Amino acid sequence: MIELNNLTYAYRRGFVAIDDVTASVSPGIHLLLGENGAGKTTLLRLMAGLLFPSSGECLIDGAPVSSREPSVMKTVFMLPDTTELPTKTIRGFAEIHSRFYPTFSQENFEENLREFNLDGNENYNQLSLGLRHKTLLAYVVALGVDLLLLDEPANGLDITSKKALRHILARCTGPEQTVIISTHTVSDLRELYDGVLVLSKGKLLLARPTWEISERISCVASPIPPFDHIFMEQGAGLFHSIIENETGEPTDLNYALLYSALMSKSRDRLLEIINSKPSRNQELE
Amino acid sequence: MDFTPNKPIYRQIIDYSFGQILTGAWAAGERIPSVRELSVFLSVNSHTVLKAYEYLQNEGIIVPKRGMGFYLTTDALDHVNQARRQEFFDTTLRDLFNEMKLLDISIDEVIQQFNKQKQ
């Protein structure tokens, strides 16, 4: 369980990058959305202990990550969008780096490489950006940490690789693990998300499990706009709208639409509806 | 598996399950993949699979056995056909009737076309 308690990060000049963020993030794979400059990367870095909060805290299973105690640090990992490797190959790196992470699974690592069509002995520095990404992902996802933070992981991956990434994440993320993926291309891994967090101008607008949201609102695409919609957008000859879920029949969340709605004037009404109604408790097997 | 954006994922998973049952990949009375196993295989979040399994359970197609997972019922195939028939009535026919209303087509015209097609 990841807890963010009144997490705030302000620069010396007074700019508040993360403004009083409070949320409980349960295990699962979560999508982090926000406009450019919303503070997504800052939030990820705060959660990894790379930055220290001005006030508030981030707890991983009750332990504050800003203490940088090895016991906490081995339960978290962040993959930024650019990484240098101190070794020639990822296998070489895995050998020296995985010693610090007792949850590392060699088996998962091997399987991940296979799914990405890599053998792990490639010269990292000679690989293209996309291949470097895959190499790192294959390793990082196999670390088995309680909290994995990925910044634009599907960046530069072709369609087959994105599918492989989806499968790798599904396979390697255990019931106790949390993965937070910050991305602008929501469509890549849309079927996978268990929850979504939306950040705007440093403030956390939403942090909810996907299914809780689906119980309360529906995302529909129709040739004519629905009568009473919370938000509506036109695109590709259809009207994409968010309406209250009257039927109880769950629809897939259109994250891009949800995000647009939260950035619009309909934000407050939408949040009211999402945060209302008592939820029927769904227990995962 | 590639999911189309036109149908809720959990519905597509139900369709997938139907396919597995109809082809015999999932055998009657046998254990089927657990929620997690299937969610990994299809790379979707577990809750979606759970929703699909809830539906299948309600239709009498699968049954949970405590501590052992989900199993296909012995008459699963019948239930599947029944469910698909029901879905036909609920969705395909409903859409057809709406179209008919919009285009002002009578049921007799439809029967006429149907008989013509049979020949």
Added chain:
Amino acid sequence: MMSIGLIFKGPARLYLILTAIITFACYAFVQLCIYLGGNEISVYTLMSLIVGVILYLGPLTFAKRDATMMTLLPAKAVEKWLFYMLFSLVAVPAVVQGVWYGSDYAYAYLTSGEPFYEMILSRYNMKEAMLGLDNRFFIVCISIVQTSALIISVLYTVLRSTRHRVIKGLLTLAAVLFATGLMSALAGFVVAFNELADKPDVTPDQAVNLLNNMYPIFGFVYGLLAVYSIVMGWLCYRQIAKGEVKA
């Protein structure tokens, strides 16, 4: 801590080998000059400078590192700090000293002559009586202090910078060398001025006196450097434990 070392295995090995080769090459060059009958003192000074630079730049081994990955590494900050410090302050100097004096004694043994270092030292001892045991120890101490101050300064820059670590490290070395050189010169000048102000004719005894009076001042200067080194060492630790990784 050994595991941390493994991460830098490649660059560390490279740097140590480079250090050994350059130290040996410099030593060999000095011996060659002696053999050819040149001015070995000035050559020695130049070679010492080169070896010194290699010694002081040990921390550049850590220049090409991923700050995110190193900060995330689940190891105590103290362990990371100890590794950086021990490599820079012990391992690299050990290689330099080992290769230089090792080569020297080996050469002396092979040619049955006097080790070069001993020879140089006796040349520097203009009045042998002057440099007793205490002063030898004193000189060694200030040498260690100066070396440490330079190395730790480079280390701090390498740890603190996010980009262009090598250039910044080199600039730091130049700046601190300049500063310590300046300080020593100033100190010496102040003492000399005080002592010689009213005495237009300097006798040899007065010169010796002067030198003896300089020692406390030098002691003060190098005392400051020692404090500086300790403070920098602590700042290095703080950077590792509390440094933020912004990008």
